[in-house]
Amino acid sequence: MKTHIVKIFVFFLMAFAFGCGGSTSNKRSNIVIETSGKNMLSVKSMHDDLSVLWSAIKELHPGYGFYTSPADLQKAYDSTYASIKSPLTESQFIDQIYPFMCELRCGHTQLKHAEGYKPSINDTASHLPFKVLVRNHHAWITAHQTAELHTGDEIMNINGIPVSAIINRGYGLYCGDGYGETFKELFLSEYDGFEDACNKCYHWKGPYQIKLHTVNGGIKNINVKPAESGAVTTDLTLKPVDNFANWTVVKGISDARLRFFNSSSTAWFSATPFAYADTLVYKKAFAAIKQKGIKNLILDLRHNTGGDIRVATQLLSYLADGPFNVVKEVKSRVSDLANNRFAKYFDSTITQGFIQGYKTSSKTGDWYRIEATPAFGQIYGPFQLAKKDHFNGKLLVLIDGATFSSGALLTAALKAQRKGIKFIGRETAGAEEGCNGVTLQHLTLPNTKIVVDFPWMRVISMAKNPVKGRGIMPDYVVNYKPEDVVRNNDVDLRKAMSLVR
Numbered sequence: 001m002k003t004h005i006v007k008i009f010v011f012f013l014m015a016f017a018f019g020c021g022g023s024t025s026n027k028r029s030n031i032v033i034e035t036s037g038k039n040m041l042s043v044k045s046m047h048d049d050l051s052v053l054w055s056a057i058k059e060l061h062p063g064y065g066f067y068t069s070p071a072d073l074q075k076a077y078d079s080t081y082a083s084i085k086s087p088l089t090e091s092q093f094i095d096q097i098y099p100f101m102c103e104l105r106c107g108h109t110q111l112k113h114a115e116g117y118k119p120s121i122n123d124t125a126s127h128l129p130f131k132v133l134v135r136n137h138h139a140w141i142t143a144h145q146t147a148e149l150h151t152g153d154e155i156m157n158i159n160g161i162p163v164s165a166i167i168n169r170g171y172g173l174y175c176g177d178g179y180g181e182t183f184k185e186l187f188l189s190e191y192d193g194f195e196d197a198c199n200k201c202y203h204w205k206g207p208y209q210i211k212l213h214t215v216n217g218g219i220k221n222i223n224v225k226p227a228e229s230g231a232v233t234t235d236l237t238l239k240p241v242d243n244f245a246n247w248t249v250v251k252g253i254s255d256a257r258l259r260f261f262n263s264s265s266t267a268w269f270s271a272t273p274f275a276y277a278d279t280l281v282y283k284k285a286f287a288a289i290k291q292k293g294i295k296n297l298i299l300d301l302r303h304n305t306g307g308d309i310r311v312a313t314q315l316l317s318y319l320a321d322g323p324f325n326v327v328k329e330v331k332s333r334v335s336d337l338a339n340n341r342f343a344k345y346f347d348s349t350i351t352q353g354f355i356q357g358y359k360t361s362s363k364t365g366d367w368y369r370i371e372a373t374p375a376f377g378q379i380y381g382p383f384q385l386a387k388k389d390h391f392n393g394k395l396l397v398l399i400d401g402a403t404f405s406s407g408a409l410l411t412a413a414l415k416a417q418r419k420g421i422k423f424i425g426r427e428t429a430g431a432e433e434g435c436n437g438v439t440l441q442h443l444t445l446p447n448t449k450i451v452v453d454f455p456w457m458r459v460i461s462m463a464k465n466p467v468k469g470r471g472i473m474p475d476y477v478v479n480y481k482p483e484d485v486v487r488n489n490d491v492d493l494r495k496a497m498s499l500v501r
Helices: 003-013 043-060 070-083 090-102 163-171 182-190 193-200 278-292 309-316 348-357 406-417 482-487 491-500
Strands: 110-112 130-135 138-144 154-158 208-213 219-224 247-249 258-261 266-270 296-300 327-332 358-364 367-372 394-399 422-425 434-444 451-461
Touching: 043 070, 043 090, 043 451, 070 090, 090 110, 130 182, 130 482, 138 163, 138 482, 154 163, 163 182, 163 193, 182 193, 258 278, 266 278, 266 491, 278 309, 296 491, 309 406, 327 434, 348 358, 348 434, 394 406, 394 491, 406 434, 406 451, 422 491
Parallel strands: 266 296, 296 394, 394 422
Antiparallel strands: 110 451, 130 138, 138 154, 154 208, 208 219, 247 258, 258 266, 327 367, 327 451, 358 367, 434 451
């Protein structure tokens, strides 16, 4: 995947380690370098690694059978296994097994290249001469590099393939939680996932035969070349929007994360992925909010992909109505996660972190309850509210298809433990009922050395009546138009301000 795409993937994969992560320590050999058909992975090595992965999933993965039945997962595995009939490059093998992995419906389970991997020197993936906005299995042109396209044109098909089919194939390039689609839409739109689908699934090099439903209401067929060097351009008539033209940045809060609206007692605060330094940021921000006499707070949880749940607990202490919890329960499928028959494939450093931070207690049904050791701190509350500067005013929360992991757990906890709160935006990437995570292990497949991000535990959120497999739904759904994307128009914020007024 392209470097800038990987950046958000890294966010997702760091999203929910409770401080037990670490760099992989397993020794890796037989590094595969993809060059002109050399060093292809053998069918046997791929079959053997897929078998190891499937066995580990069946025995340990907390998402096994949760959203997709064991029988259907077995069918997906058998089909994938049978489809590997000839040597493949490492990238091709990853692409081949990703749709099977996606059947787990776990956003924390992802595939990474082996350490030392280098793409083929002959890998000349084509670049589309446009960007897209994907929503509800449709795709519209946003920025573009050719005068034959216009912002707002809807793509009907490319090279005779319906755009809905391209989108569906693109959905199999990256795993997500449950049945929600907002993250996958975001991936296809913001991080060139649509282009990846064209390259990885269809291997198109261009030119592209495109059928459009134009902004003027007509149907047009065009033939466009791949993108030339340089970024795609935008319609110069669509002027950029200054979303904070009437806001004042609060000094002393890093990265302009706190702003006050100039003509009302309204504040906007950005809660970025939870990091240790945020505890001090929260203390300063809520002190400033209190001192200013803010009555309306817009909490921005968009693109909050998670992080340390203990930091999320600190944020919630300023917002909950009373003593609160962030999660209801953490549990695992086995009594001793550190000692399993796949232990030699897992990262020993992460395993040691798990041993220091967690312990297994009682068993209920097929699950074992996980407790934290004093070295980690507390998982379960009730936690007390902040002693100073608790916010009691009107709270509006912005969410989207990258509100994930601890970010989604915080959102669910807020919904359950704060009266009168309103959510604005789009369904969260993280399922409302909880997720798989806590310790995010690295499973190194023994032959290909491909690394699988492999969660060890299941986290149950504080949600009261979640819909299985769906994220937290906004009270006010906001859908962006192609011109909003091009103009950088923050429609979510504008909706929030309309509710304040």
